[in-house]
Amino acid sequence: xxxPFLDGSGGTTALIAAIVIGIAFGWTLERAxxxxxxxxxxxxxxxxxxxxxxxxxxxxxxxxxxxWLGRIGVLDLSRVYVPETFLLPQLIxxxxxxxxxxxxxxxPGTSCVAAATGRVDGLFVVLGMFSGVLVAGLAFAPLLSFxxxxxxxxxxxxxxxxxxxxxxxxxxxxxxxxxxxxxEFIERRAS
Amino acid sequence: xxxxxxxxxxDPYVAGAALGLVLLAAYVVMxxxxxxxxxxxxxxxxxxxxxxxxxxxxxPYFARYLGGRGPWLxxxxxxxxxxxxxxxLSALAAGRIRREIERGPHMSSRARxxxxxxxxxxxxxxxxxxxxxxxxxxLTGGALLSVGSWVxxxxxxxxxxxxAPLMKRAWR
Numbered sequence: 215x216x217x218p219f220l221d222g223s224g225g226t227t228a229l230i231a232a233i234v235i236g237i238a239f240g241w242t243l244e245r246a247x248x249x250x251x252x253x254x255x256x257x258x259x260x261x262x263x264x265x266x267x268x269x270x271x272x273x274x275x276x277x278x279x280x281x282w283l284g285r286i287g288v289l290d291l292s293r294v295y296v297p298e299t300f301l302l303p304q305l306i307x308x309x310x311x312x313x314x315x316x317x318x319x320x321x322p323g324t325s326c327v328a329a330a331t332g333r334v335d336g337l338f339v340v341l342g343m344f345s346g347v348l349v350a351g352l353a354f355a356p357l358l359s360f361x362x363x364x365x366x367x368x369x370x371x372x373x374x375x376x377x378x379x380x381x382x383x384x385x386x387x388x389x390x391x392x393x394x395x396x397x398e399f400i401e402r403r404a405s
Numbered sequence: 406x407x408x409x410x411x412x413x414x415x416d417p418y419v420a421g422a423a424l425g426l427v428l429l430a431a432y433v434v435m436x437x438x439x440x441x442x443x444x445x446x447x448x449x450x451x452x453x454x455x456x457x458x459x460x461x462x463x464x465p466y467f468a469r470y471l472g473g474r475g476p477w478l479x480x481x482x483x484x485x486x487x488x489x490x491x492x493x494l495s496a497l498a499a500g501r502i503r504r505e506i507e508r509g510p511h512m513s514s515r516a517r518x519x520x521x522x523x524x525x526x527x528x529x530x531x532x533x534x535x536x537x538x539x540x541x542x543x544l545t546g547g548a549l550l551s552v553g554s555w556v557x558x559x560x561x562x563x564x565x566x567x568x569a570p571l572m573k574r575a576w577r
Contacts, residue, residue: 217436220436259576276544277550307534316569323488336521342521347529350466351533370552
């Protein structure tokens with residue numbers, strides 16, 4: 215049997231898996247200290263680069279895991295959902311999101327962890343997120359044409375550049391490892 | 406303000422690798438990654454649908470959350486409940502549960518709650534436009550080499566660094 219096992223399932227087993235995966239997700243975010251807004255914002259003042267280190271370690275492990283499990287035939291990558299590309303909405307949405315991130319000090323996932331560990335500011339980020347999504351959703355009509363623009367489907371970097379999958383994976387690993395060294399250097403200088 | 410509370414946090418590379426394994430497990434089990442903002446969207450769709458079913462169905466953003474078993478049985482909504490539970494349990498085990506308003510040294514509690522809510526609202530708008538956030542778009546799609554995910558990672562970090570000096574008084 216080839217993974218993924220429960221793709222496309224909305225059944226009770228999938229919802230139980232959702233809770234289990236969510237618990238592990240929340241646990242690792244909290245362990246890393248990412249439920250703390252002051253720790254997170256250290257990223258943007260070059261004092262604490264935990265956000266970069268955690269995020270890129272996670273991307274490396276998941277990227278290498280998906281690549282190798284696909285290569286040995288355990289995981290059917292064609293059945294793993296790749297977030298679709300909409301160039302301009304994701305560029306502009308990213309700018310808006312990044313601005314909100316540095317104001318809030320937490321991102322949507324980490325705000326849930328902050329709230330769960332007693333931080334009232336985390337709860338307010340959760341409530342703000344909710345109101346933002348609600349308002350944007352209710353006022354969606356004028357945004358619709360922009361939202362649907364520059365659609366590229368499930369486009370990946372190997373498809374875009376015609377560079378083999380394994381070469382891109384190797385390049386991202388190399389860039390991230392260099393980035394970790396730079397991050398350690400920056401933190402040593404800040405302390 | 407916040408002093409270190411409870412036991413120290415884990416090594417970021419170890420915690421990050423563990424997070425990567427969780428993400429990989431989501432690919433292997435579910436054929437999809439992690440997420441956060443999608444759960445908010447589903448909840449918002451559920452509330453709009455409860456208030457006005459016709460309006461929710463007519464709304465192109467909320468309507469797609471109303472299919473399947475409905476917005477309240479959405480996969481991401483259950484996953485995000487897990488995030489609350491997992492975050493709580495981890496902090497409990499490490500003695501890090503404390504009721505507080507975490508803020509910079511020059512900021513009042515009230516102002517901090519204001520920036521938290523305002524920042525959350527701005528992020529919500531950004532996540533709607535981009536179709537995801539740090540979890541569902543950046544992490545999940547980044548590791549699968551989605552072009553849009555890498556565009557989002559670059560633009561979100563660039564914007565955060567661009568706006569950080571304006572928020573310096575709030576955090577440092």
